[in-house]
Amino acid sequence: MGDGAPGRITALVRQDFRLLARDPAPLVVRTVMPLLIMGFMLPLFRAALRADDVPDANGAEQAVPGMAVMFLFFLVNIVGFAMFREHGWNTWDRLRASPARSVELLAARLVVPLLTAVVQLAVIFGAGALLFGLRVSGSYAALAVVGVPLALCVVMVGMALVALCRTISQLSVIANILALVFAGLGGALTPQSALPDWAGPLAPGVPSYWAMRGFSAVILDGGGVSAVLLPAGVLCAFAAGLGAVTLAFFRADQRKLSWS
Amino acid sequence: MPTDPRPGGTGGPVPALAVRGVSKRYGATAALDHVDLEIAEGEIVGLLGHNGAGKTTLMSLVAGLIRPDAGEIDVHGHSTVRAPRRARRELGLAPQELGVYPPLTVRQNLRFFAELAGLRGRSARARIEEAAEPLALTALLDRRVSRLSGGEQRRVHTAMALLHRPRLVLLDEPTAGVDVQTRARLIAYVRELAAGGTAVCYSTHYLPEIEALGAEVAVLDDGRMIARGSVGELVRRHGDSGVELVFSGSPPALSLPWPVTREDEVLHVRVERPHLAMAEVLAALGESAGQLVTMRVVQPSLDSVFLHLTGRRRPTGAHPGDAVREATAAGCSDGSGSGSGSGSGSGSGTTPAGDGTEPPAEDRIEAGHHG
Ligand SMILES: Nc1ncnc2c1ncn2[C@@H]1O[C@H](COP(=O)(O)OP(=O)(O)OP(=O)(O)O)[C@@H](O)[C@H]1O
Numbered sequence: 149m150g151d152g153a154p155g156r157i158t159a160l161v162r163q164d165f166r167l168l169a170r171d172p173a174p175l176v177v178r179t180v181m182p183l184l185i186m187g188f189m190l191p192l193f194r195a196a197l198r199a200d201d202v203p204d205a206n207g208a209e210q211a212v213p214g215m216a217v218m219f220l221f222f223l224v225n226i227v228g229f230a231m232f233r234e235h236g237w238n239t240w241d242r243l244r245a246s247p248a249r250s251v252e253l254l255a256a257r258l259v260v261p262l263l264t265a266v267v268q269l270a271v272i273f274g275a276g277a278l279l280f281g282l283r284v285s286g287s288y289a290a291l292a293v294v295g296v297p298l299a300l301c302v303v304m305v306g307m308a309l310v311a312l313c314r315t316i317s318q319l320s321v322i323a324n325i326l327a328l329v330f331a332g333l334g335g336a337l338t339p340q341s342a343l344p345d346w347a348g349p350l351a352p353g354v355p356s357y358w359a360m361r362g363f364s365a366v367i368l369d370g371g372g373v374s375a376v377l378l379p380a381g382v383l384c385a386f387a388a389g390l391g392a393v394t395l396a397f398f399r400a401d402q403r404k405l406s407w408s
Numbered sequence: 409m410p411t412d413p414r415p416g417g418t419g420g421p422v423p424a425l426a427v428r429g430v431s432k433r434y435g436a437t438a439a440l441d442h443v444d445l446e447i448a449e450g451e452i453v454g455l456l457g458h459n460g461a462g463k464t465t466l467m468s469l470v471a472g473l474i475r476p477d478a479g480e481i482d483v484h485g486h487s488t489v490r491a492p493r494r495a496r497r498e499l500g501l502a503p504q505e506l507g508v509y510p511p512l513t514v515r516q517n518l519r520f521f522a523e524l525a526g527l528r529g530r531s532a533r534a535r536i537e538e539a540a541e542p543l544a545l546t547a548l549l550d551r552r553v554s555r556l557s558g559g560e561q562r563r564v565h566t567a568m569a570l571l572h573r574p575r576l577v578l579l580d581e582p583t584a585g586v587d588v589q590t591r592a593r594l595i596a597y598v599r600e601l602a603a604g605g606t607a608v609c610y611s612t613h614y615l616p617e618i619e620a621l622g623a624e625v626a627v628l629d630d631g632r633m634i635a636r637g638s639v640g641e642l643v644r645r646h647g648d649s650g651v652e653l654v655f656s657g658s659p660p661a662l663s664l665p666w667p668v669t670r671e672d673e674v675l676h677v678r679v680e681r682p683h684l685a686m687a688e689v690l691a692a693l694g695e696s697a698g699q700l701v702t703m704r705v706v707q708p709s710l711d712s713v714f715l716h717l718t719g720r721r722r723p724t725g726a727h728p729g730d731a732v733r734e735a736t737a738a739g740c741s742d743g744s745g746s747g748s749g750s751g752s753g754s755g756s757g758t759t760p761a762g763d764g765t766e767p768p769a770e771d772r773i774e775a776g777h778h779g
Pocket residue numbers: 434435437438439457458459460461462463464465466504
């Protein structure tokens with residue numbers, strides 16, 4: 149790629165930052181919402197955790213990672229919008245007529261959403277500690293080892309949906325359903341132990357399950373990096389699988405509808 | 409380095425654009441059918457054709473946005489299929505549909521495309537100034553694009569295609585919706601680019617621009633390239649000239665040595681040198697001269713060439729005047745560079761012309777009905 153690809157990717161990333169800076173509201177709202185809901189859910193989670201043999205739990209141990217994981221998957225919409233709006237503005241074809249390769253156009257589009265997701269996780273965990281008394285008994289590095297692959301998974305779900313959907317409404321319906329299903333099955337909405345029997349065997353099939361497992365291992369069980377390598381690895385595998393789906397189905401010349 | 413206008417074969421210099429036998433279908437629609445087109449360095453080709461003729465399809469194929477079903481396209485010798493990125497580096501496309509980033513400023517829009525083309529820092533800034541100036545964007549550089557008028561946005565859109573000084577420029581209806589001054593500036597700038605060796609493919613529905621550009625003409629009709637040549641050549645070969653007489657009732661039968669066609673109250677006499685034929689036509693009128701309302705000379709023009717060429721598909725028309733479809737074009741300019749229609753075009757009647765998308769022209773055109 150010694151033909152200026154890094155420069156073009158930098159230009160694309162900077163462009164995404166500029167566009168984000170022009171309209172940061174959706175992102176701010178998506179970060180505040182989980183904090184609001186945490187406030188309501190805290191007592192419920194406290195009761196559940198105490199019944200689950202965590203006698204000194206205050207509820208934040210489940211509420212903070214749970215809501216963070218659930219709302220992170222709503223970011224899939226933002227990844228999708230970022231790609232679809234290029235079609236709405238008719239700029240996609242201009243990008244395709246530029247010296248950039250299609251794969252550069254895709255790769256560059258991962259950067260800003262990925263950073264956004266990581267920052268959102270950090271803000272929610274930070275606010276959880278400040279506002280709701282979240283105590284992390286394990287290592288913070290281990291949280292990052294789970295959080296970054298989780299963020300990557302979210303972005304790659306977005307990219308896979310961009311590849312598979314022709315209209316933005318298809319994408320947003322599927323993204324919202326996935327966010328809820330992932331949250332439910334993965335133990336983000338309720339503690340894993342409180343899931344109905346039928347859900348148990350399905351749970352490992354969703355990335356949020358592994359994220360919650362990793363976060364709980366650090367927050368509740370005092371785990372370090374080595375304790376979260378398995379969940380982090382599985383999250384990376386999910387991301388890789390979704391990347392493969394994206395590459396297999398993405399058609400640069402497909403005309404996407406940014407409305408309807 | 410400008411070269412021989414049309415090398416034509418294998419021996420000549422590599423043309424800026426070589427389209428050979430290109431076909432493209434959309435489902436049942438044949439958008440392009442075995443199209444050939446060559447554009448040399450420094451040459452401007454005006455791409456004409458009615459709505460749906462395939463102009464945008466051809467430009468999209470050249471820019472590599474879509475692939476041809478058959479045929480070859482080379483941009484400065486690089487195949488758009490086998491070496492698409494090399495080909496794209498040589499060209500700048502301003503598509504028909506406005507493609508800009510509305511939330512960003514003009515400068516940010518331009519800088520982004522400069523950076524994509526590999527320009528950085530000072531050289532990017534210099535190019536932004538260079539592309540903004542001829543399109544009168546300098547004063548607008550720090551305005552947000554969403555707050556610009558439609559014509560101003562289109563100027564930004566066009567500038568974005570020129571930043572990297574491509575050697576082949578594809579402008580798909582660049583003057584749709586822009587004012588007279590901007591049109592003239594754009595035309596002057598395109599001429600300047602061509603004088604510097606840039607090849608330009610310029611589609612438009614506004615024929616006076618072609619003459620103002622000093623462009624060669626390529627006419628697409630239902631996906632086929634039906635004519636290619638200079639304005640002069642085409643006018644000589646296909647231009648309709650004649651005398652047109654309007655009567656208060658149905659036109660009389662005249663015995664004249666030239667083809668005559670009727671249409672409601674109008675009689676067309678097709679003759680190569682209408683001025684010289686006037687006297688004879690008048691003499692032939694005899695009694696019926698009393699019913700004559702107006703009489704005018706129709707000079708050959710690019711308009712009539714276009715209507716003639718694209719109307720000829722209708723097999724019923726014995727004469728081109730019968731076969732013209734609807735009024736798709738306005739008057740013709742004298743090519744003096746202003747781009748506003750006036751001068752040596754068609755005759756001097758007063759019938760309103762145009763299809764609503766063109767600026768009003770002083771000249772009357774053959775807005776005929778089908779035979
Ligand atoms: N994406 C598409 N899918 C199906 N048909 C298409 C598509 N794009 C163009 N066509 C058809 O191909 C033909 C050529 O279209 P094209 O856009 O090239 O015309 P054009 O000469 O640019 O017309 P205009 O002057 O209106 O811009 C038309 O019949 C059009 O309906």
